[in-house]
Amino acid sequence: MEESHAHTRPSRPPIVELNDVTVVYPGGHVGLERVSMKIDRGEFIFLVGPTGCGKSTFIKLLLRDLEPASGSVMVAGKDINEMERSKVPMLRRRIGTVFQDFKLLPNRTVYDNVAYALQVTGTPRAEIKRQVPEILRMVGLGAKIHNYPDELSGGEQQRVSVARAFVSHPPLLLADEPTGNLDPETSIGIMQLLYRINRTGTTVVVVTHDREMVDKMRRRVVQLYDGRVIRDQSAGLYTTDESTEEFGVRVSNELGVDFGDHDGDDIGAAL
Amino acid sequence: MEESHAHTRPSRPPIVELNDVTVVYPGGHVGLERVSMKIDRGEFIFLVGPTGCGKSTFIKLLLRDLEPASGSVMVAGKDINEMERSKVPMLRRRIGTVFQDFKLLPNRTVYDNVAYALQVTGTPRAEIKRQVPEILRMVGLGAKIHNYPDELSGGEQQRVSVARAFVSHPPLLLADEPTGNLDPETSIGIMQLLYRINRTGTTVVVVTHDREMVDKMRRRVVQLYDGRVIRDQSAGLYTTDESTEEFGVRVSNELGVDFGDHDGDDIGAAL
Amino acid sequence: MSRFAFFLGEAYRALRRNAAPSIAAVVTIAVTVLLVGVLVPVLDASGSKTNDVRNQLELKVFLFNDASKGEINSLQNRIEGIQHVESVEYVSPAQALKILEQRLEDKSLLNELNSNPLPPAFNVKLDDPDNLESVQAALSPPDSTGKPQPISSAIDDIVTGEQTQAIRSVTGAVKIMLLAIAVLLGIASLFLIGNTIRLSIYARRREVEVMQLVGATNWFIRWPFVIEGIVVGMLGAGIAVGIMVVAKAIIVDPLSDDLTLIDNFNTIAFGPLIASLVIGAMALSALGSGVTLRRFLRI
Amino acid sequence: MSRFAFFLGEAYRALRRNAAPSIAAVVTIAVTVLLVGVLVPVLDASGSKTNDVRNQLELKVFLFNDASKGEINSLQNRIEGIQHVESVEYVSPAQALKILEQRLEDKSLLNELNSNPLPPAFNVKLDDPDNLESVQAALSPPDSTGKPQPISSAIDDIVTGEQTQAIRSVTGAVKIMLLAIAVLLGIASLFLIGNTIRLSIYARRREVEVMQLVGATNWFIRWPFVIEGIVVGMLGAGIAVGIMVVAKAIIVDPLSDDLTLIDNFNTIAFGPLIASLVIGAMALSALGSGVTLRRFLRI
């Protein structure tokens, strides 16, 4: 799982590959149902869908915070559920995650929260001291460096979570509604940041409800509904209105994928 | 603080009145700075502004979760900071609040979380049994009634918070980004719900970053920036572009309020 | 009434959903009650044993062999009148010889005696050994020159047991120590149970904050915690009492037939001990819950 | 090295930011260590007192007055050869009379004797009073008819103290009870300290989950907790030891001059006791932290 560039080398396995994955929660609720999907290195993907459709479940799956009832989850060509327990921290270090509920450490300052992601990897102190303030300035929190999470506004907490997710320059970045608590201007700033990070070769998966943003960026859109992938469209819109549906058909035809194909093992569209 | 109707009777005091309120957080950060504002019974207000501008601080203030460094906060004509501590629960029962971080009780099911808001007021069991499932169906959680919060998606948790906020039909409803974790369709549903509630006479204050929603609804907009009120405009837009600014001027002129008036004791506009 | 049912339900929910801290609290209370329940009878038995020893301390007043019956009777009355004297027992030379006989291993010794060499005497028991000096002074007050003179010419000698002083101070120290241990144990129980309750509530302080924000009054929040405290205290004490009852039946009772020390256990009634332990644990735990909450309620 | 500094820093942060549970843990440990620290010397002193009593139990072998020196010497050798006999002391009639004289209050009694009525005897000390029967059997094994016959014709009678049986069983029971209390105390400490540590970590389980999600290895999470446990254990034990040292200086030492029981306290060395308490508390607390965490780490 070395850093790769936006230009995908076909010889290497996709960074994420789900094969017929079903997730069943303890109560019996089906979180994801027979989901198959590939994400290539360097891609930028929007994951959209109504509330409760399984987007966060997808993120938890990649972090092995959940295990699938069936199917396999491959990250960088390795089945992460076959992995030994002791290797899981290594997996998680290589995936930067913005959690929907931020998951900040309440007894650490903003600085220490972000630094923690570097400390786990054994980064030298000097390096941490250099990088953390820089990344915090990038997300607009330069002035809040020594505050504790409960002294921050919702949007500020969210940006700490964003900063922590990419301070270690992970090859894969999962952002679960990274702008849900942010005003439009700050949201755009964060999205631009994600975009820039993607340009350096990082694969980025963004869960969002921000229709405007998705429509503007025109990147690959995977749409979930009730645990199933109902659309996987490159350069898609947040929702498929008449015209975008046509667009989707065109794209998927261009890629030579059958319109009704739900197991699409390419990034093609499947409605 | 009895229920009032959309038609405001001028003889009664405004439901919320802030006089020159300044909030200073323990670290010295100024959360709100000399804010004066009136909210009449039956109004529907959007509170907007960039992240960290003091919107949640405003909400905490009305719940007496924070005390101002100076100025007075009047709810239904009474200064809530002069109130005895033992009266605070009564105040909070009459204000329904959707918290930005939901603040659900982790050891209660969805049903019990919502029911708690009725139980504190001593509502009879039979009444609770009737109302709670109904309100949960209204926010689209009919199927999740017996789940615990940690078994819900972010958006589902948010809707539990919404349901709890108005199950007791409070005369004042404060919603701190009630749709931040919801997809556009569900957001519209929640907003329509808030609108309907407002139509029954409840005063509604909505904090939001949803530009589209604010622009569509054209209700009073109060904009904060860095702890100060920089705009208070009836039927406003999320942001003032050239045209809306003109619109604001027109409206404020119509209402006969001076354009530069920051202490506006009417709902007039103040940029 | 329905409110009480609600609070009961809340307490039950808390116990079920917060099993880990509740179990920890139950275990701590059980362990503490067990410690107290075992040590209190032991301390009590040791204490009464010590008192037995102390009560055996007595003063011996030896009389001249020629003391007349009248003299003896009037002297006995006078001694009985002295403050702090509990009882006075007359021991005739014949009785004294019998006692001596019992104490000697070789009885033949006494057969060799031509006459009874023992004098008549009074055994004077005191209400408390600490009053030895005052009684001694009353029996032979100092005369004008300051030298003590017996109150009656029939008195030959007044003798205290050789080790009276030592026994007195040892038993005194033992009693102080026992008391100190009992007090320490009591304080320790307070701290241990209080602390555990505090910690288990601390884990739920966020919940309490939310309840407040939703408009719950302080007592509305507090009652379920208090009830939970009572239940936890009852469970913990119940477990401890169960262990104690079994231990008593298996270990202590079979031994107590032939053992005087263990017999002393029955000086403390098992029933009241258990009752007070259970009630104490419940009260402490309920109080601990209520008081701890106070801090999180910011009243 | 820098990693160790990091873990230390983390532990310090946890102690500072989670003051409430940390203080609770320190208090619980202090109270428990204090209990153990006070009760262990008391139990130990009681135990050695009991042993003193047990060791005074002896067997008396009375000889005929006409036993010759040779007979006496050879018999002494034979008795010393018996298993479980620790020492054999010869008591001549003259010595016996002196001892008797000391035990009697009225010395005049003995002046009345025309001759010494006491026989020569051996005081036989045993290694353990429980072996009384076996030694007795060796001194007078049963003959063909099953009736015990003394091993030497010089032996007149073999006598055990009247209360030997009673004392033996009482002291035995006391020793069992002391042991039981000590064991109970040990187990109680384990539970009490373990429970408190568990609770204080329980309050932070969410934090542990987040650390895991961010890629921290189990040991990376665990070390600060273990160090924190060590510090908490050290503080708690330190407070307890401080109280004990002060209490010893103020209460125990002034008394110990004239009190034999308290003198026994010095049979247990104060230094090693304190050292083992402190080390025990630290180890237990650190172990408790490490083990508890295991559950939240879902390993």
Ligand SMILES: Nc1ncnc2c1ncn2[C@@H]1O[C@H](COP(=O)(O)OP(=O)(O)OP(=O)(O)O)[C@@H](O)[C@H]1O
């Ligand atoms: N631990 C759980 N136990 C049972 N059901 C669960 C659990 N976690 C999630 N679910 C259910 O699984 C479904 C998918 O949840 P998920 O969190 O993936 O939704 P989501 O797409 O992230 O939604 P949102 O946009 O609201 O965050 C939801 O209906 C939720 O109720």
Ligand SMILES: Nc1ncnc2c1ncn2[C@@H]1O[C@H](COP(=O)(O)OP(=O)(O)OP(=O)(O)O)[C@@H](O)[C@H]1O
């Ligand atoms: N407890 C606190 N101590 C110190 N500063 C605080 C505290 N709470 C909030 N602040 C600061 O006060 C400012 C206003 O916070 P507030 O939560 O009101 O923002 P907001 O408008 O709700 O923002 P958002 O849209 O991000 O939720 C922020 O800059 C925040 O850092």
Ligand SMILES: [Mg+2]
């Ligand atoms: Mg989600």
Ligand SMILES: [Mg+2]
């Ligand atoms: Mg906010």
